[in-house]
Amino acid sequence: MYAPRKSRPIARPALAAALACWLSGVAAAQQAPARPVEVMHWLTSGGESAALSVIRDAFLARGGAWRDAPVPGGSGARSAAINRILGGKPPAVFLFSLGSQLDELAGHGLVATVPGDTAAWDAVLPPMVAKASKHQGRYVAAPLAIHGENWMFFNPAVLREAGVEVPRTWPEFVEAGRKIKAAGKVPIALGGQPWQERILFNAVLLGVGGREFYLKVYGQLDPAAIQSDTMLEVFRIVSELRGFVDEGSPGRRWNQATAMLMRGQAAFQFMGDWAKGDITAAGLEPGREIGCAFAPAEETAYIMVVDAWAYTNSDDPGTRAGQRLFTEVAMDPAVQAALNQRKGSIPVRTDVAPDGFDACARHAMEVIRDPATHLVSTGLFGLPGGVSGAIDDAISQFWNDGRLTPEQGRALFRDSVLAFQ
Amino acid sequence: MTETCPPRRRWRLPQGAAPAIALVPAALITLVCFYLFIGWTFAISLTDSRLLPNWEFIGLEQYRRLFASSRWWTALENLGLYAVLFIGGCTLLGYLLAILIDRGVRAEGVYRTIFMLPLSMSFVVTGIIWQWMLNPGLGIQQAVRGLGFEEFAFNWLVRADRAIFTVALAGIWQQVGLCMALFLAGLRGIDPNIWKAARVDGIPTWRVYLDIVTPMLKATFFTSTILLFSLAVKSFDLVVALTGGGPGFSSDLPARFVMEHILTRQELGLGAAGAFVMLCTIAAVVAPYLYLQNRRGAA
Numbered sequence: 157m158y159a160p161r162k163s164r165p166i167a168r169p170a171l172a173a174a175l176a177c178w179l180s181g182v183a184a185a186q187q188a189p190a191r192p193v194e195v196m197h198w199l200t201s202g203g204e205s206a207a208l209s210v211i212r213d214a215f216l217a218r219g220g221a222w223r224d225a226p227v228p229g230g231s232g233a234r235s236a237a238i239n240r241i242l243g244g245k246p247p248a249v250f251l252f253s254l255g256s257q258l259d260e261l262a263g264h265g266l267v268a269t270v271p272g273d274t275a276a277w278d279a280v281l282p283p284m285v286a287k288a289s290k291h292q293g294r295y296v297a298a299p300l301a302i303h304g305e306n307w308m309f310f311n312p313a314v315l316r317e318a319g320v321e322v323p324r325t326w327p328e329f330v331e332a333g334r335k336i337k338a339a340g341k342v343p344i345a346l347g348g349q350p351w352q353e354r355i356l357f358n359a360v361l362l363g364v365g366g367r368e369f370y371l372k373v374y375g376q377l378d379p380a381a382i383q384s385d386t387m388l389e390v391f392r393i394v395s396e397l398r399g400f401v402d403e404g405s406p407g408r409r410w411n412q413a414t415a416m417l418m419r420g421q422a423a424f425q426f427m428g429d430w431a432k433g434d435i436t437a438a439g440l441e442p443g444r445e446i447g448c449a450f451a452p453a454e455e456t457a458y459i460m461v462v463d464a465w466a467y468t469n470s471d472d473p474g475t476r477a478g479q480r481l482f483t484e485v486a487m488d489p490a491v492q493a494a495l496n497q498r499k500g501s502i503p504v505r506t507d508v509a510p511d512g513f514d515a516c517a518r519h520a521m522e523v524i525r526d527p528a529t530h531l532v533s534t535g536l537f538g539l540p541g542g543v544s545g546a547i548d549d550a551i552s553q554f555w556n557d558g559r560l561t562p563e564q565g566r567a568l569f570r571d572s573v574l575a576f577q
Numbered sequence: 578m579t580e581t582c583p584p585r586r587r588w589r590l591p592q593g594a595a596p597a598i599a600l601v602p603a604a605l606i607t608l609v610c611f612y613l614f615i616g617w618t619f620a621i622s623l624t625d626s627r628l629l630p631n632w633e634f635i636g637l638e639q640y641r642r643l644f645a646s647s648r649w650w651t652a653l654e655n656l657g658l659y660a661v662l663f664i665g666g667c668t669l670l671g672y673l674l675a676i677l678i679d680r681g682v683r684a685e686g687v688y689r690t691i692f693m694l695p696l697s698m699s700f701v702v703t704g705i706i707w708q709w710m711l712n713p714g715l716g717i718q719q720a721v722r723g724l725g726f727e728e729f730a731f732n733w734l735v736r737a738d739r740a741i742f743t744v745a746l747a748g749i750w751q752q753v754g755l756c757m758a759l760f761l762a763g764l765r766g767i768d769p770n771i772w773k774a775a776r777v778d779g780i781p782t783w784r785v786y787l788d789i790v791t792p793m794l795k796a797t798f799f800t801s802t803i804l805l806f807s808l809a810v811k812s813f814d815l816v817v818a819l820t821g822g823g824p825g826f827s828s829d830l831p832a833r834f835v836m837e838h839i840l841t842r843q844e845l846g847l848g849a850a851g852a853f854v855m856l857c858t859i860a861a862v863v864a865p866y867l868y869l870q871n872r873r874g875a876a
Contacts, residue, residue: 406824541843556825575645
């Protein structure tokens with residue numbers, strides 16, 4: 157039915173082609189011609205669209221023409237982009253997640269090499285992000301922002317009431333959780349959806365096992381690590397945490413859980429730093445009224461989640477010029493700083509000054525100066541979707557079925573990973 | 578408007594040709610949209626397609642992976658349980674309601690409307706309504722506790738071993754009106770002389786329903802079962818809206834498994850294999866039933 161191919165050559169009369177050539181020839185002398193660049197994205201929530209408008213305004217100011225194509229919801233937007241590409245009407249630029257899906261698109265020649273000058277990127281991007289943005293050594297995506305997944309947000313007032321300190325290790329956390337529960341509060345505000353349960357699980361995995369272990373499990377799917385005693389300890393801690401969530405958890409959305417934290421019903425939430433957007437929107441300041449710290453761990457590390465701009469092939473010089481301008485704008489240090497301050501994330505460029513960021517983001521920017529702290533979320537390791545999905549399933553099943561022992565949890569994890577390889 | 582046709586015709590279509598020609602477009606659509614794509618899905622399920630279709634055949638490997646996945650088995654078990662509860666519940670309850678209305682309640686129209694109303698809603702709306710009702714912190718449980726029964730617990734929605742029952746409950750609530758309408762039509766079609774004869778013979782009403790009317794409604798039962806079965810197998814929106822397949826994947830159904838693997842997990846081959854197994858399951862259940870019906874019809 158479908159055969160992979162480069163984007164369809166544009167069937168236009170020769171006159172129009174000549175006109176376009178002439179236009180681009182004239183325009184090259186001054187600036188890019190105002191050929192609209194269609195940008196497909198899912199940045200529709202308050203903080204997100206504010207962040208996007210930073211890019212858009214800068215893009216317009218430099219003479220670009222922008223055609224907005226928002227699709228709410230990440231997975232919906234990704235499917236829509238793929239469908240448009242396969243249907244022969246690709247958007248010029250689209251937001252995508254780094255990982256195996258992008259790699260497969262690049263492998264079929266459906267996304268273009270990033271237009272413009274990318275020579276300097278190797279020096280400024282965190283190496284793991286740079287690696288995930290490349291296909292066969294060439295950049296196929298321009299990273300947008302670095303979000304961190306292993307954050308622990310907490311309500312300091314609730315902690316004070318229960319008489320506990322911010323825990324630094326998982327055994328300390330279990331201790332603190334018991335006290336908070338005894339004080340009549342919910343220790344962990346959790347939205348019971350598989351991806352949120354995975355964030356909690358991965359925080360424990362990193363905290364108990366350390367950076368090396370995390371890399372072995374998710375980077376290499378190392379059978380020895382998956383069957384180790386460390387893994388058993390991870391599942392043991394996670395099983396302790398089951399009692400720390402309230403009954404209404406299953407199916408709850410992450411921002412409802414954040415609201416529990418802000419209302420003082422719950423003490424902790426393990427969530428990516430996009431939660432800061434909701435905290436700020438509620439008129440609270442992250443780092444003050446709602447505290448932020450890395451999830452308890454022996455070794456400091458930052459689990460990065462990165463979305464990126466990808467480009468489709470085009471024979472039209474105007475579109476190509478627009479794409480080049482877009483890249484230039486999106487990676488501009490000033491734009492990066494402004495947009496990430498609004499989005500709650502940190503810049504993908506490590507050479508952006510931390511001025512103007514909130515306390516949590518400044519801390520993260522400080523931490524990732526040391527490349528040893530760089531880790532990425534499961535998808536970014538390039539695991540096939542089926543495998544990372546099976547890992548989610550195993551974690552979720554263990555979390556929701558209280559009868560499963562840590563030994564069974566470890567076996568479940570191993571079996572689902574092996575079955576899907 | 579056959580009256581306006583000219584009296585003399587130059588040529589006539591052979592007997593039966595006109596209906597056959599009229600059926601050609603429908604047959605073509607069926608052929609292409611159903612059978613061709615069934616074939617395509619089966620072919621894809623034999624390849625290692627991930628995000629995009631490709632044609633590297635790997636035999637039955639996708640089926641091996643499918644049946645090695647505990648989630649798929651959970652989905653299949655859930656479908657069995659859900660189908661039995663849903664079809665059984667709708668049929669029983671719908672028949673009972675139809676009988677009650679048929680016995681000549683006052684304001685029959687009001688009841689009919691009430692029971693038929695849920696049918697006008699989509700499964701998504703039904704799912705959301707029941708999600709609120711069954712939410713332990715908002716719905717029925719909280720309301721009863723508010724009345725003073727502090728120990729009352731109805732938290733099936735968030736219990737991994739009970740969530741699928743809530744899906745069946747919501748499904749029955751929505752579709753029971755359809756069954757009621759079907760059975761009511763059937764009951765109204767029963768010859769009143771049968772009732773008179775039964776009354777003359779002094780047979781109690783419930784015996785008439787059980788031994789005389791029910792066997793006469795065999796065709797109605799058949800129709801409603803087939804309708805409900807197809808609804809049960811393709812159930813996707815209800816479970817997505819009500820439980821999201823959760824907690825974990827404890828209330829997952831095969832249709833949701835297939836959709837998720839094709840659309841978000843870039844496992845086209847695996848999803849296609851799942852879809853094909855679903856088709857085989859339906860065929861395995863419906864084919865003998867159809868066969869029996871046809872044979873009885875012919876006899």
